[in-house]
Amino acid sequence: MENRKLKICIIGSGNVATHLSMALSEKCDILQIFSHKIANARQLANKISPTCAATDSAKELADADVYIISVKDDAIKSFLGNVPNSKKEALWVHTSGSIAREVFDKSFKQNGVLYPLQTFSKDVNLKMNEISFFIEGSDINTTNKIHDLANFISQHVYYANSELRKEIHIAAVFACNFTNFMYTISSEILERHDIPFSVLIPLINETTRKITVTSPFLSQTGPARRSDKKIIANHLAMLNGDNKAIYELLSNAIIEKYKQ
Protein backbone atom coordinates (compact mmCIF):
# COMPACT_ATOMS: atom_id res chain seq x y z
CA MET A 1 0.00 0.00 0.00
CA GLU A 2 1.05 3.61 -0.46
CA ASN A 3 3.07 5.67 1.91
CA ARG A 4 0.11 7.70 3.18
CA LYS A 5 -2.18 6.67 6.00
CA LEU A 6 -4.85 4.15 5.04
CA LYS A 7 -8.36 5.66 5.07
CA ILE A 8 -10.92 3.47 6.79
CA CYS A 9 -14.68 3.55 7.35
CA ILE A 10 -16.11 1.39 10.12
CA ILE A 11 -19.61 -0.02 9.69
CA GLY A 12 -20.95 -0.71 13.16
CA SER A 13 -20.49 0.71 16.64
CA GLY A 14 -20.65 -2.39 18.84
CA ASN A 15 -17.89 -4.05 20.83
CA VAL A 16 -15.88 -5.43 17.90
CA ALA A 17 -16.22 -2.20 15.90
CA THR A 18 -15.10 -0.18 18.90
CA HIS A 19 -12.00 -2.22 19.69
CA LEU A 20 -10.93 -2.58 16.05
CA SER A 21 -11.36 1.09 15.22
CA MET A 22 -9.55 2.19 18.38
CA ALA A 23 -6.64 -0.15 17.63
CA LEU A 24 -6.46 0.83 13.95
CA SER A 25 -6.68 4.55 14.68
CA GLU A 26 -3.10 4.46 15.93
CA LYS A 27 -1.77 3.81 12.45
CA CYS A 28 -4.68 4.50 10.07
CA ASP A 29 -7.05 7.34 9.41
CA ILE A 30 -10.51 6.34 10.63
CA LEU A 31 -12.63 8.65 8.47
CA GLN A 32 -16.11 7.75 9.54
CA ILE A 33 -18.32 5.50 11.67
CA PHE A 34 -21.61 4.20 10.31
CA SER A 35 -24.39 3.06 12.59
CA HIS A 36 -28.15 2.82 12.09
CA LYS A 37 -28.28 4.68 15.39
CA ILE A 38 -26.56 7.98 14.69
CA ALA A 39 -25.99 8.65 18.40
CA ASN A 40 -23.93 5.44 18.64
CA ALA A 41 -21.97 6.37 15.53
CA ARG A 42 -21.22 9.82 16.98
CA GLN A 43 -20.19 8.40 20.33
CA LEU A 44 -17.62 6.06 18.79
CA ALA A 45 -16.43 8.71 16.30
CA ASN A 46 -15.80 11.12 19.18
CA LYS A 47 -13.79 8.46 20.97
CA ILE A 48 -11.54 8.05 17.93
CA SER A 49 -10.66 11.59 16.88
CA PRO A 50 -12.13 15.09 16.47
CA THR A 51 -12.05 14.64 12.69
CA CYS A 52 -13.80 11.26 12.60
CA ALA A 53 -17.29 11.66 11.09
CA ALA A 54 -20.52 9.80 11.85
CA THR A 55 -23.37 8.75 9.60
CA ASP A 56 -26.49 6.59 9.62
CA SER A 57 -26.88 6.54 5.83
CA ALA A 58 -25.07 4.12 3.52
CA LYS A 59 -25.41 6.71 0.77
CA GLU A 60 -23.24 9.12 2.75
CA LEU A 61 -20.34 6.73 3.22
CA ALA A 62 -17.03 8.59 2.90
CA ASP A 63 -14.45 7.69 0.23
CA ALA A 64 -12.17 5.22 1.96
CA ASP A 65 -9.54 2.63 1.05
CA VAL A 66 -11.10 0.07 3.34
CA TYR A 67 -14.58 -0.55 4.73
CA ILE A 68 -14.79 -2.81 7.77
CA ILE A 69 -18.24 -4.24 8.56
CA SER A 70 -18.63 -5.19 12.22
CA VAL A 71 -22.37 -5.53 12.58
CA LYS A 72 -24.50 -8.47 13.70
CA ASP A 73 -24.20 -11.47 11.39
CA ASP A 74 -27.78 -11.10 10.21
CA ALA A 75 -27.31 -7.44 9.30
CA ILE A 76 -24.29 -7.84 6.99
CA LYS A 77 -26.17 -8.90 3.87
CA SER A 78 -28.85 -6.23 4.08
CA PHE A 79 -26.27 -3.51 4.68
CA LEU A 80 -24.28 -4.58 1.63
CA GLY A 81 -27.42 -4.22 -0.48
CA ASN A 82 -27.44 -0.48 0.28
CA VAL A 83 -23.81 0.23 -0.59
CA PRO A 84 -23.51 2.71 -3.51
CA ASN A 85 -21.68 1.32 -6.54
CA SER A 86 -19.14 4.14 -6.30
CA LYS A 87 -17.78 2.59 -3.08
CA LYS A 88 -17.45 -0.96 -4.36
CA GLU A 89 -13.96 -0.58 -5.82
CA ALA A 90 -12.46 -0.29 -2.34
CA LEU A 91 -11.47 -3.16 -0.05
CA TRP A 92 -14.44 -4.52 1.91
CA VAL A 93 -14.05 -6.89 4.87
CA HIS A 94 -16.38 -8.26 7.50
CA THR A 95 -15.28 -9.51 10.91
CA SER A 96 -17.65 -12.43 11.53
CA GLY A 97 -16.53 -15.91 12.49
CA SER A 98 -19.50 -17.59 10.90
CA ILE A 99 -20.47 -15.67 7.78
CA ALA A 100 -18.89 -16.92 4.55
CA ARG A 101 -16.88 -14.52 2.42
CA GLU A 102 -19.46 -15.12 -0.30
CA VAL A 103 -21.85 -12.76 1.49
CA PHE A 104 -20.05 -10.22 -0.72
CA ASP A 105 -21.37 -10.50 -4.28
CA LYS A 106 -19.08 -10.00 -7.26
CA SER A 107 -19.81 -6.28 -7.48
CA PHE A 108 -17.45 -5.96 -4.48
CA LYS A 109 -14.19 -6.30 -6.41
CA GLN A 110 -11.90 -6.75 -3.42
CA ASN A 111 -13.54 -8.43 -0.46
CA GLY A 112 -12.61 -10.63 2.44
CA VAL A 113 -12.72 -11.38 6.13
CA LEU A 114 -10.80 -10.11 9.14
CA TYR A 115 -11.89 -12.28 12.07
CA PRO A 116 -10.45 -11.49 15.49
CA LEU A 117 -10.50 -14.50 17.82
CA GLN A 118 -11.54 -12.74 20.99
CA THR A 119 -14.58 -11.94 23.12
CA PHE A 120 -15.07 -8.20 23.22
CA SER A 121 -16.79 -6.19 25.93
CA LYS A 122 -17.25 -2.45 25.86
CA ASP A 123 -14.85 -0.44 28.00
CA VAL A 124 -12.23 -3.13 28.47
CA ASN A 125 -8.70 -2.38 27.47
CA LEU A 126 -7.68 -5.55 25.67
CA LYS A 127 -4.14 -6.29 24.61
CA MET A 128 -5.12 -6.20 20.96
CA ASN A 129 -1.61 -7.17 19.81
CA GLU A 130 -2.02 -10.61 21.43
CA ILE A 131 -5.17 -11.44 19.49
CA SER A 132 -5.07 -13.90 16.61
CA PHE A 133 -6.67 -12.70 13.38
CA PHE A 134 -7.95 -15.14 10.76
CA ILE A 135 -8.11 -13.59 7.33
CA GLU A 136 -9.37 -14.46 3.88
CA GLY A 137 -9.43 -12.45 0.65
CA SER A 138 -11.12 -12.69 -2.75
CA ASP A 139 -7.70 -12.91 -4.47
CA ILE A 140 -4.04 -12.96 -3.49
CA ASN A 141 -3.62 -9.20 -3.76
CA THR A 142 -6.66 -8.62 -1.55
CA THR A 143 -5.52 -11.25 0.96
CA ASN A 144 -2.18 -9.47 1.23
CA LYS A 145 -3.89 -6.14 1.82
CA ILE A 146 -6.01 -7.66 4.59
CA HIS A 147 -2.86 -9.22 6.04
CA ASP A 148 -1.25 -5.78 6.18
CA LEU A 149 -4.37 -4.35 7.77
CA ALA A 150 -4.41 -7.06 10.48
CA ASN A 151 -0.68 -6.49 11.04
CA PHE A 152 -1.42 -2.91 12.08
CA ILE A 153 -2.96 -4.50 15.18
CA SER A 154 -1.30 -7.89 15.76
CA GLN A 155 1.50 -10.08 14.45
CA HIS A 156 -0.69 -13.17 14.97
CA VAL A 157 -2.33 -13.35 11.57
CA TYR A 158 -3.39 -16.66 10.02
CA TYR A 159 -5.00 -17.47 6.71
CA ALA A 160 -8.32 -19.31 6.99
CA ASN A 161 -10.97 -19.88 4.35
CA SER A 162 -14.63 -19.63 5.33
CA GLU A 163 -14.91 -23.33 6.15
CA LEU A 164 -11.87 -23.28 8.44
CA ARG A 165 -13.00 -20.02 10.03
CA LYS A 166 -16.27 -21.72 10.97
CA GLU A 167 -14.30 -24.54 12.63
CA ILE A 168 -12.28 -21.98 14.57
CA HIS A 169 -15.48 -20.26 15.60
CA ILE A 170 -16.84 -23.58 16.88
CA ALA A 171 -13.62 -24.12 18.85
CA ALA A 172 -14.08 -20.64 20.33
CA VAL A 173 -17.69 -21.42 21.29
CA PHE A 174 -16.44 -24.41 23.30
CA ALA A 175 -13.46 -22.60 24.81
CA CYS A 176 -15.23 -19.34 25.65
CA ASN A 177 -19.04 -19.49 25.54
CA PHE A 178 -19.47 -22.99 26.94
CA THR A 179 -16.82 -22.62 29.66
CA ASN A 180 -18.50 -19.37 30.66
CA PHE A 181 -21.76 -21.28 31.01
CA MET A 182 -20.00 -23.86 33.22
CA TYR A 183 -18.98 -20.94 35.45
CA THR A 184 -22.59 -19.75 35.53
CA ILE A 185 -23.79 -23.18 36.66
CA SER A 186 -21.12 -23.40 39.36
CA SER A 187 -21.78 -19.86 40.56
CA GLU A 188 -25.49 -20.63 40.89
CA ILE A 189 -24.79 -23.79 42.89
CA LEU A 190 -22.56 -21.81 45.26
CA GLU A 191 -24.89 -18.82 45.54
CA ARG A 192 -27.76 -21.10 46.50
CA HIS A 193 -25.66 -21.85 49.59
CA ASP A 194 -24.47 -18.27 50.16
CA ILE A 195 -20.92 -19.08 49.14
CA PRO A 196 -19.27 -16.37 47.03
CA PHE A 197 -18.20 -17.36 43.52
CA SER A 198 -14.77 -15.92 44.34
CA VAL A 199 -13.83 -19.12 46.23
CA LEU A 200 -13.56 -20.79 42.82
CA ILE A 201 -11.20 -18.22 41.25
CA PRO A 202 -7.90 -19.86 42.34
CA LEU A 203 -9.22 -23.16 40.98
CA ILE A 204 -10.27 -21.54 37.69
CA ASN A 205 -6.95 -19.74 37.34
CA GLU A 206 -5.00 -22.93 38.02
CA THR A 207 -7.12 -24.83 35.47
CA THR A 208 -6.35 -22.30 32.74
CA ARG A 209 -2.69 -22.04 33.78
CA LYS A 210 -2.23 -25.80 33.52
CA ILE A 211 -3.49 -26.05 29.95
CA THR A 212 -0.88 -23.56 28.76
CA VAL A 213 2.07 -25.50 30.21
CA THR A 214 0.87 -28.99 29.28
CA SER A 215 -2.32 -29.58 27.22
CA PRO A 216 -6.02 -29.72 28.05
CA PHE A 217 -6.02 -33.45 27.32
CA LEU A 218 -3.26 -34.13 29.84
CA SER A 219 -4.66 -31.67 32.39
CA GLN A 220 -8.00 -33.43 32.82
CA THR A 221 -8.82 -34.35 36.44
CA GLY A 222 -12.01 -35.12 38.35
CA PRO A 223 -14.42 -37.99 39.00
CA ALA A 224 -15.07 -38.72 35.30
CA ARG A 225 -11.33 -38.75 34.51
CA ARG A 226 -10.91 -41.38 37.24
CA SER A 227 -14.07 -43.20 36.02
CA ASP A 228 -15.29 -42.84 39.60
CA LYS A 229 -18.85 -43.97 38.94
CA LYS A 230 -19.84 -43.90 42.60
CA ILE A 231 -19.08 -40.19 42.95
CA ILE A 232 -20.70 -39.48 39.57
CA ALA A 233 -23.91 -41.26 40.60
CA ASN A 234 -23.78 -39.43 43.91
CA HIS A 235 -23.46 -36.04 42.19
CA LEU A 236 -26.18 -36.85 39.65
CA ALA A 237 -28.57 -37.64 42.50
CA MET A 238 -28.03 -34.08 43.76
CA LEU A 239 -28.68 -32.39 40.39
CA ASN A 240 -31.74 -31.95 38.23
CA GLY A 241 -32.92 -30.47 34.94
CA ASP A 242 -30.33 -29.18 32.49
CA ASN A 243 -27.50 -29.30 35.04
CA LYS A 244 -28.08 -33.02 35.56
CA ALA A 245 -28.21 -33.70 31.82
CA ILE A 246 -25.03 -31.67 31.27
CA TYR A 247 -23.17 -33.39 34.12
CA GLU A 248 -24.15 -36.80 32.79
CA LEU A 249 -23.32 -36.12 29.13
CA LEU A 250 -19.96 -34.50 29.90
CA SER A 251 -18.95 -37.18 32.41
CA ASN A 252 -19.78 -39.96 29.95
CA ALA A 253 -17.90 -38.16 27.19
CA ILE A 254 -14.82 -37.76 29.41
CA ILE A 255 -14.95 -41.43 30.47
CA GLU A 256 -15.26 -42.43 26.82
CA LYS A 257 -12.40 -40.15 25.70
CA TYR A 258 -9.91 -41.56 28.21
CA LYS A 259 -10.90 -45.16 27.58
CA GLN A 260 -9.38 -44.93 24.12
Added chain:
Amino acid sequence: MENRKLKICIIGSGNVATHLSMALSEKCDILQIFSHKIANARQLANKISPTCAATDSAKELADADVYIISVKDDAIKSFLGNVPNSKKEALWVHTSGSIAREVFDKSFKQNGVLYPLQTFSKDVNLKMNEISFFIEGSDINTTNKIHDLANFISQHVYYANSELRKEIHIAAVFACNFTNFMYTISSEILERHDIPFSVLIPLINETTRKITVTSPFLSQTGPARRSDKKIIANHLAMLNGDNKAIYELLSNAIIEKYKQ
Protein backbone atom coordinates in the same frame (compact mmCIF):
# COMPACT_ATOMS: atom_id res chain seq x y z
CA MET B 1 -3.52 -25.81 70.81
CA GLU B 2 -0.31 -25.71 72.79
CA ASN B 3 2.64 -23.48 72.20
CA ARG B 4 4.79 -26.22 70.69
CA LYS B 5 4.75 -27.19 67.04
CA LEU B 6 1.85 -29.38 66.03
CA LYS B 7 2.94 -32.95 65.16
CA ILE B 8 1.38 -34.25 61.97
CA CYS B 9 1.35 -37.55 60.08
CA ILE B 10 0.31 -37.46 56.45
CA ILE B 11 -1.46 -40.51 55.00
CA GLY B 12 -0.87 -40.46 51.26
CA SER B 13 1.82 -39.24 48.90
CA GLY B 14 -0.19 -37.98 45.93
CA ASN B 15 -0.72 -34.42 44.72
CA VAL B 16 -2.94 -33.21 47.58
CA ALA B 17 -0.77 -34.91 50.23
CA THR B 18 2.34 -33.35 48.72
CA HIS B 19 1.03 -29.79 48.57
CA LEU B 20 -0.61 -29.89 51.99
CA SER B 21 2.40 -31.38 53.74
CA MET B 22 4.80 -28.94 52.08
CA ALA B 23 2.61 -25.99 53.08
CA LEU B 24 2.10 -27.22 56.64
CA SER B 25 5.78 -28.04 57.13
CA GLU B 26 6.50 -24.31 57.39
CA LYS B 27 4.66 -24.08 60.71
CA CYS B 28 4.14 -27.68 61.86
CA ASP B 29 6.28 -30.70 62.46
CA ILE B 30 5.54 -33.27 59.74
CA LEU B 31 6.63 -36.42 61.57
CA GLN B 32 5.91 -39.08 59.00
CA ILE B 33 4.49 -39.91 55.59
CA PHE B 34 2.47 -43.09 55.08
CA SER B 35 2.06 -44.67 51.67
CA HIS B 36 1.31 -48.22 50.59
CA LYS B 37 4.28 -47.70 48.29
CA ILE B 38 7.19 -47.08 50.64
CA ALA B 39 9.29 -45.50 47.87
CA ASN B 40 6.63 -42.81 47.39
CA ALA B 41 6.45 -42.23 51.15
CA ARG B 42 10.25 -41.84 51.31
CA GLN B 43 10.33 -39.50 48.35
CA LEU B 44 7.81 -37.11 49.89
CA ALA B 45 9.38 -37.41 53.36
CA ASN B 46 12.76 -36.43 51.91
CA LYS B 47 11.19 -33.40 50.28
CA ILE B 48 9.84 -32.23 53.61
CA SER B 49 12.77 -32.57 56.01
CA PRO B 50 15.69 -34.83 56.95
CA THR B 51 13.83 -35.88 60.09
CA CYS B 52 10.54 -36.76 58.40
CA ALA B 53 10.00 -40.54 58.49
CA ALA B 54 8.30 -42.84 55.99
CA THR B 55 6.22 -45.96 56.51
CA ASP B 56 3.97 -48.34 54.59
CA SER B 57 2.42 -49.90 57.68
CA ALA B 58 -0.55 -48.46 59.58
CA LYS B 59 0.77 -50.24 62.68
CA GLU B 60 3.92 -48.13 62.59
CA LEU B 61 2.17 -44.78 62.52
CA ALA B 62 4.05 -42.27 64.67
CA ASP B 63 2.41 -40.56 67.67
CA ALA B 64 1.01 -37.36 66.25
CA ASP B 65 -1.50 -34.66 67.20
CA VAL B 66 -3.09 -34.76 63.75
CA TYR B 67 -3.43 -37.40 61.04
CA ILE B 68 -4.35 -36.10 57.60
CA ILE B 69 -5.66 -38.68 55.13
CA SER B 70 -5.15 -37.65 51.51
CA VAL B 71 -5.64 -40.90 49.65
CA LYS B 72 -8.10 -41.84 46.92
CA ASP B 73 -11.73 -41.63 48.04
CA ASP B 74 -12.16 -45.40 47.80
CA ALA B 75 -9.11 -46.07 49.96
CA ILE B 76 -10.10 -43.95 52.98
CA LYS B 77 -12.44 -46.47 54.61
CA SER B 78 -10.15 -49.45 54.29
CA PHE B 79 -7.18 -47.50 55.64
CA LEU B 80 -9.17 -46.41 58.69
CA GLY B 81 -9.93 -50.09 59.43
CA ASN B 82 -6.21 -50.67 59.98
CA VAL B 83 -5.56 -47.77 62.35
CA PRO B 84 -4.40 -48.99 65.81
CA ASN B 85 -6.71 -47.97 68.68
CA SER B 86 -3.80 -46.18 70.35
CA LYS B 87 -3.85 -43.56 67.59
CA LYS B 88 -7.57 -42.88 67.66
CA GLU B 89 -7.49 -40.22 70.38
CA ALA B 90 -5.73 -37.80 68.04
CA LEU B 91 -7.40 -35.49 65.51
CA TRP B 92 -8.15 -37.27 62.23
CA VAL B 93 -9.15 -35.45 59.05
CA HIS B 94 -9.60 -36.42 55.45
CA THR B 95 -9.32 -34.02 52.51
CA SER B 96 -11.96 -35.35 50.12
CA GLY B 97 -14.71 -33.24 48.58
CA SER B 98 -17.13 -36.12 48.24
CA ILE B 99 -16.65 -38.45 51.20
CA ALA B 100 -18.92 -37.76 54.19
CA ARG B 101 -17.35 -37.12 57.58
CA GLU B 102 -19.18 -40.25 58.74
CA VAL B 103 -16.53 -42.39 57.05
CA PHE B 104 -14.90 -42.03 60.49
CA ASP B 105 -16.63 -44.33 62.96
CA LYS B 106 -17.13 -43.30 66.58
CA SER B 107 -13.86 -44.87 67.69
CA PHE B 108 -12.21 -41.79 66.14
CA LYS B 109 -12.99 -39.36 68.94
CA GLN B 110 -12.03 -36.18 67.07
CA ASN B 111 -12.58 -36.34 63.36
CA GLY B 112 -13.39 -34.08 60.50
CA VAL B 113 -12.68 -32.82 57.01
CA LEU B 114 -10.18 -30.36 55.55
CA TYR B 115 -11.14 -29.92 51.89
CA PRO B 116 -8.97 -27.66 49.76
CA LEU B 117 -10.83 -26.27 46.74
CA GLN B 118 -8.09 -26.60 44.17
CA THR B 119 -6.78 -28.88 41.43
CA PHE B 120 -3.36 -30.14 42.37
CA SER B 121 -0.62 -31.27 40.02
CA LYS B 122 2.74 -32.56 41.11
CA ASP B 123 5.62 -30.09 40.79
CA VAL B 124 3.55 -26.94 40.56
CA ASN B 125 4.18 -24.19 43.06
CA LEU B 126 0.68 -23.12 43.97
CA LYS B 127 -0.11 -20.05 46.01
CA MET B 128 -1.53 -22.16 48.81
CA ASN B 129 -2.55 -19.09 50.83
CA GLU B 130 -5.14 -18.18 48.15
CA ILE B 131 -6.93 -21.52 48.35
CA SER B 132 -10.29 -21.81 50.06
CA PHE B 133 -10.58 -24.60 52.62
CA PHE B 134 -13.93 -26.08 53.59
CA ILE B 135 -13.86 -27.69 57.02
CA GLU B 136 -16.09 -29.78 59.23
CA GLY B 137 -15.49 -31.33 62.65
CA SER B 138 -17.16 -33.92 64.86
CA ASP B 139 -17.73 -31.31 67.59
CA ILE B 140 -17.09 -27.60 68.10
CA ASN B 141 -13.72 -28.11 69.73
CA THR B 142 -12.60 -30.33 66.86
CA THR B 143 -13.93 -27.90 64.26
CA ASN B 144 -11.92 -25.11 65.89
CA LYS B 145 -8.78 -27.25 65.81
CA ILE B 146 -9.28 -27.95 62.10
CA HIS B 147 -9.89 -24.24 61.54
CA ASP B 148 -6.52 -23.48 63.19
CA LEU B 149 -4.87 -26.16 61.08
CA ALA B 150 -6.31 -24.71 57.84
CA ASN B 151 -5.25 -21.22 58.98
CA PHE B 152 -1.62 -22.37 58.97
CA ILE B 153 -2.03 -22.42 55.18
CA SER B 154 -4.77 -19.96 54.21
CA GLN B 155 -7.06 -17.33 55.70
CA HIS B 156 -9.88 -18.48 53.39
CA VAL B 157 -11.52 -21.06 55.65
CA TYR B 158 -15.24 -21.80 55.48
CA TYR B 159 -17.40 -24.17 57.46
CA ALA B 160 -19.26 -26.73 55.33
CA ASN B 161 -21.04 -29.89 56.41
CA SER B 162 -20.74 -32.99 54.24
CA GLU B 163 -23.83 -32.16 52.21
CA LEU B 164 -22.66 -28.64 51.41
CA ARG B 165 -19.14 -29.88 50.70
CA LYS B 166 -20.60 -32.20 48.06
CA GLU B 167 -22.38 -29.23 46.44
CA ILE B 168 -19.11 -27.31 46.40
CA HIS B 169 -17.40 -30.30 44.84
CA ILE B 170 -20.07 -30.40 42.12
CA ALA B 171 -19.53 -26.66 41.48
CA ALA B 172 -15.80 -27.38 41.17
CA VAL B 173 -16.45 -30.20 38.70
CA PHE B 174 -18.31 -27.75 36.46
CA ALA B 175 -15.82 -24.90 36.90
CA CYS B 176 -12.66 -26.98 36.56
CA ASN B 177 -13.15 -30.48 35.15
CA PHE B 178 -15.86 -29.65 32.62
CA THR B 179 -14.24 -26.41 31.44
CA ASN B 180 -11.01 -28.33 30.96
CA PHE B 181 -12.90 -30.79 28.79
CA MET B 182 -14.28 -27.88 26.72
CA TYR B 183 -10.65 -26.86 26.15
CA THR B 184 -9.82 -30.41 25.06
CA ILE B 185 -12.63 -30.38 22.51
CA SER B 186 -11.57 -26.99 21.14
CA SER B 187 -7.91 -27.98 21.00
CA GLU B 188 -8.80 -31.11 19.04
CA ILE B 189 -10.86 -29.12 16.54
CA LEU B 190 -7.94 -26.74 16.01
CA GLU B 191 -5.29 -29.45 15.84
CA ARG B 192 -7.25 -31.26 13.16
CA HIS B 193 -6.56 -28.15 11.05
CA ASP B 194 -2.96 -27.66 12.20
CA ILE B 195 -3.80 -24.56 14.19
CA PRO B 196 -2.00 -24.35 17.53
CA PHE B 197 -4.17 -24.29 20.66
CA SER B 198 -2.23 -21.20 21.75
CA VAL B 199 -4.35 -19.00 19.43
CA LEU B 200 -7.20 -19.49 21.94
CA ILE B 201 -5.24 -18.41 25.03
CA PRO B 202 -6.05 -14.66 24.83
CA LEU B 203 -9.73 -15.58 24.42
CA ILE B 204 -9.60 -17.98 27.38
CA ASN B 205 -7.79 -15.44 29.55
CA GLU B 206 -10.29 -12.72 28.68
CA THR B 207 -13.20 -15.09 29.43
CA THR B 208 -11.88 -15.85 32.91
CA ARG B 209 -10.93 -12.19 33.52
CA LYS B 210 -14.46 -11.03 32.69
CA ILE B 211 -16.17 -13.30 35.21
CA THR B 212 -14.11 -11.84 38.04
CA VAL B 213 -15.09 -8.24 37.29
CA THR B 214 -18.74 -8.88 36.50
CA SER B 215 -20.37 -12.32 36.84
CA PRO B 216 -20.49 -15.43 34.64
CA PHE B 217 -24.20 -14.86 34.06
CA LEU B 218 -23.63 -11.34 32.74
CA SER B 219 -20.49 -12.33 30.79
CA GLN B 220 -22.21 -14.87 28.56
CA THR B 221 -21.73 -14.24 24.83
CA GLY B 222 -21.97 -16.38 21.70
CA PRO B 223 -24.56 -17.74 19.27
CA ALA B 224 -26.69 -19.38 21.98
CA ARG B 225 -26.73 -16.22 24.09
CA ARG B 226 -28.07 -14.36 21.05
CA SER B 227 -30.48 -17.25 20.28
CA ASP B 228 -28.86 -17.28 16.83
CA LYS B 229 -30.46 -20.52 15.66
CA LYS B 230 -29.06 -20.23 12.15
CA ILE B 231 -25.45 -20.26 13.36
CA ILE B 232 -26.21 -23.00 15.88
CA ALA B 233 -27.73 -25.22 13.17
CA ASN B 234 -24.75 -24.41 10.96
CA HIS B 235 -22.29 -25.43 13.67
CA LEU B 236 -24.23 -28.58 14.55
CA ALA B 237 -24.05 -29.68 10.92
CA MET B 238 -20.26 -29.56 11.20
CA LEU B 239 -20.05 -31.63 14.40
CA ASN B 240 -20.73 -35.25 15.22
CA GLY B 241 -20.75 -37.73 18.08
CA ASP B 242 -20.28 -36.45 21.62
CA ASN B 243 -19.19 -32.99 20.46
CA LYS B 244 -22.45 -32.52 18.58
CA ALA B 245 -24.53 -33.72 21.53
CA ILE B 246 -22.61 -31.43 23.90
CA TYR B 247 -22.94 -28.40 21.59
CA GLU B 248 -26.67 -28.99 21.26
CA LEU B 249 -27.38 -29.58 24.95
CA LEU B 250 -25.32 -26.59 26.12
CA SER B 251 -26.74 -24.25 23.46
CA ASN B 252 -30.30 -25.20 24.36
CA ALA B 253 -29.55 -24.78 28.06
CA ILE B 254 -28.08 -21.31 27.45
CA ILE B 255 -31.06 -20.27 25.30
CA GLU B 256 -33.41 -21.54 28.00
CA LYS B 257 -31.51 -19.77 30.82
CA TYR B 258 -31.62 -16.36 29.14
CA LYS B 259 -35.28 -16.67 28.13
CA GLN B 260 -36.26 -16.42 31.78
